[in-house]
Amino acid sequence: MKQLFPLPHVMGFVFSLILSLVALAVVYFDLSYTAGMTILLITAIVQASLQLLLFMHIGENSDRSTLYTNIAYALFVGVVTILGTLFTMVWGYN
Amino acid sequence: MKWDEFFVTGEPMIYASMVAIAVVSLAIPIGLTYFKKWGYLWNEWLTTVDHKRIGVMYILSALLMLFRGGVDALLMRAQTARPENGLLDAQHYNEIFTTHGVVMILFMAMPFVIGLMNVVIPLQIGARDVAFPRLNAISFWLFFAGAMLFNISFVIGGSPDAGWTAYFPLASPEFSPTVGNNYYSLALQISGIGTLMTGINFIVTILKMRAPGMKLMKMPMFTWSVLITNVIIVFAFPVLTVALALMMFDRQFGTQFFAMQNGGMDMLWANLFWIWGHPEVYIVILPAFGIYSEIISTFARKNLYGYKSMVISMVAISMLSFVVWAHHFYTMGHGVMVNSVFSITTMAIAVPTGVKIFNWLLTLRKGKIEFTTPMLYSLAFIPIFTIGGVTGVMLAMASADYQYHNTMFLVAHFHYVLIPGTVFAVIAGFYYWFPKVFGFRLNERLGKLSFWVIVVSFNVTFFPLFILGLNGMTRRMYTYSASTGFGPLNLISAIGAVGLAIGFIILVYNIYWSVRYSPRDTTGDPWNARTLEWSTHSPVPVYNFAKVPTVDSLDAFWFSKKNKTPLAEGAYEPIHMPSNSGMPFIMGIAFFFAGFFLVFSWWLPAIIAGLVILGTMAFRTFERDHGYHISVEEIERTEEALRGERK
Ligand SMILES: [Cu+2]
Numbered sequence: 001m002k003q004l005f006p007l008p009h010v011m012g013f014v015f016s017l018i019l020s021l022v023a024l025a026v027v028y029f030d031l032s033y034t035a036g037m038t039i040l041l042i043t044a045i046v047q048a049s050l051q052l053l054l055f056m057h058i059g060e061n062s063d064r065s066t067l068y069t070n071i072a073y074a075l076f077v078g079v080v081t082i083l084g085t086l087f088t089m090v091w092g093y094n
Numbered sequence: 095m096k097w098d099e100f101f102v103t104g105e106p107m108i109y110a111s112m113v114a115i116a117v118v119s120l121a122i123p124i125g126l127t128y129f130k131k132w133g134y135l136w137n138e139w140l141t142t143v144d145h146k147r148i149g150v151m152y153i154l155s156a157l158l159m160l161f162r163g164g165v166d167a168l169l170m171r172a173q174t175a176r177p178e179n180g181l182l183d184a185q186h187y188n189e190i191f192t193t194h195g196v197v198m199i200l201f202m203a204m205p206f207v208i209g210l211m212n213v214v215i216p217l218q219i220g221a222r223d224v225a226f227p228r229l230n231a232i233s234f235w236l237f238f239a240g241a242m243l244f245n246i247s248f249v250i251g252g253s254p255d256a257g258w259t260a261y262f263p264l265a266s267p268e269f270s271p272t273v274g275n276n277y278y279s280l281a282l283q284i285s286g287i288g289t290l291m292t293g294i295n296f297i298v299t300i301l302k303m304r305a306p307g308m309k310l311m312k313m314p315m316f317t318w319s320v321l322i323t324n325v326i327i328v329f330a331f332p333v334l335t336v337a338l339a340l341m342m343f344d345r346q347f348g349t350q351f352f353a354m355q356n357g358g359m360d361m362l363w364a365n366l367f368w369i370w371g372h373p374e375v376y377i378v379i380l381p382a383f384g385i386y387s388e389i390i391s392t393f394a395r396k397n398l399y400g401y402k403s404m405v406i407s408m409v410a411i412s413m414l415s416f417v418v419w420a421h422h423f424y425t426m427g428h429g430v431m432v433n434s435v436f437s438i439t440t441m442a443i444a445v446p447t448g449v450k451i452f453n454w455l456l457t458l459r460k461g462k463i464e465f466t467t468p469m470l471y472s473l474a475f476i477p478i479f480t481i482g483g484v485t486g487v488m489l490a491m492a493s494a495d496y497q498y499h500n501t502m503f504l505v506a507h508f509h510y511v512l513i514p515g516t517v518f519a520v521i522a523g524f525y526y527w528f529p530k531v532f533g534f535r536l537n538e539r540l541g542k543l544s545f546w547v548i549v550v551s552f553n554v555t556f557f558p559l560f561i562l563g564l565n566g567m568t569r570r571m572y573t574y575s576a577s578t579g580f581g582p583l584n585l586i587s588a589i590g591a592v593g594l595a596i597g598f599i600i601l602v603y604n605i606y607w608s609v610r611y612s613p614r615d616t617t618g619d620p621w622n623a624r625t626l627e628w629s630t631h632s633p634v635p636v637y638n639f640a641k642v643p644t645v646d647s648l649d650a651f652w653f654s655k656k657n658k659t660p661l662a663e664g665a666y667e668p669i670h671m672p673s674n675s676g677m678p679f680i681m682g683i684a685f686f687f688a689g690f691f692l693v694f695s696w697w698l699p700a701i702i703a704g705l706v707i708l709g710t711m712a713f714r715t716f717e718r719d720h721g722y723h724i725s726v727e728e729i730e731r732t733e734e735a736l737r738g739e740r741k
Contacts, residue, residue, distance in 0.1 A: 077330075080416050080417055081369055084419075087435075088420045088436075092429045093432075
């Protein structure tokens, strides 16, 4: 039974809930802008790496080139979406 | 929510459709009981995980939705056929152009393309099924639940009415107080999750399950196009998922993401929508390019010209499709810098697309062309699509777009892209692969008749819209005065729309006629084609290939026919197959009800339906199902029967 229990996944699930709660706390406690943003950024990065490592099995793949292509494509789309949105909606907006 | 708002009232057409829905939903169970078909329906279709059957169900639903969206289109064209027409009021017209757009893109084009992928891809790469057959069934039932949820909106609660793009603030609860746009966010969300899973499923299938020897650069062009399409799906759909979730929060939980005050930003919706929306265009166009490549090279009896450049241009299109989205809202307040950047990226897409057009033309050059129905569609596609593409470049110029934006010129442009691009392709693919699935061809004479009716009527319907747009007619106008002079061209367009309807009716009649009278094909290769799917029997046995083929070149089946070398050797071995499951179907029903209750903000029933969804997942987690094996004797028996050696 012990081997069958997916301990890392359950731990990951609990951690992601905790991280979400910490992020939510920024709204409920009266924090300064920098403090709030710092907490949000840190929880976001930890959350993302948690998802990638535990649930998306990054690093368990023996096929390196597929992995890197995947990451490159994801980075491309992510960066384009975020910077592109800032570009069209904030920096370049009349 | 008051109960008298639950059913849509006050329109004779709505009452008629309510009666029709009631009659159909009574007739189906009565018919099934009378003909004792419940068991057949459950065992062979509702619980199936066979990619071919799932594909057939996708295509059937897509045809159904084609007619639903087509009726919307006919109503719109009838309403605008003459000035000051009173057939529809403004509200009804708004609902109809909204549902026409959503149904045609998300519930007709997408499932038709995904249906063809399902039927063809495993066969084309020499696999026995997709990588995750059960997930595939879930994808289908989620799509179906979403489609049905969207479709009941017009009799229960009212349809969405803010356009298929549902721009904020118009789609906010303040300006769209009916439940219509709740249907929009939830139905699209449910079917979108299904699409996302299809994306992952097909990427894994194509990367991991190809026949031995089929290197990436030896894959058929349709397989390549589907691989790239699914990569786009996986990267584009999450944006829609997030945008729809934010929309739901805004409409039903009082958040202000897309509001105009309290730090919200209404334009952010348009931005997120098109970050998904433009790649979506390529999700429905790239597989179409793949279909045309297969058909053109088959009926020109030549290998595809410029295989490598075809692949490279598709990869280029997939990257470019993510960096052009702002061209959909040039006029909504950006500075010169933003508009210039997006103008340039948009025009850049014309380059790889042009490369593909020339590749097809050079494939045709000096070929022994055979004018079958699928080939006719492919040949008609090239010039008509080019008109769509060239007007696209006109629209891509930001400064000129201030003139075209939101006029009928734009409407004409995207119909000139999507109809020859996607609709002709799926019809061509339907004619082309039909004999593979059902074992007989559709009638060629009726096929060619409907082709000519459709192609001519298409141009009669949509060409006048270019001129109307340049004359200043804006889209989504439910009526206009006679003094505008828009009357005659709109009348011509309406006549064309009737022609299109006739063309599609002939197509359906052709299916009926061919089921009854078409001669059965025993070769499995009625078109003398090139790719692996034609090397097995038609209709395809459940295990696809009795022996897994080995591939050493592009168009391996063509060369095995020419050199008379067999594709597979060795003795039969027992085949491992996935077993059927009712779980995906039950999950689809649960999702439908969860969505329906959420639309009306009935939280308690929605939570219960949500628990049923979680229950099906928990059930799956603890289920032990290792599939089953087909024995060698059974394979021999099936193969002999399919070769006609045993009755
Ligand atoms: Cu676009």
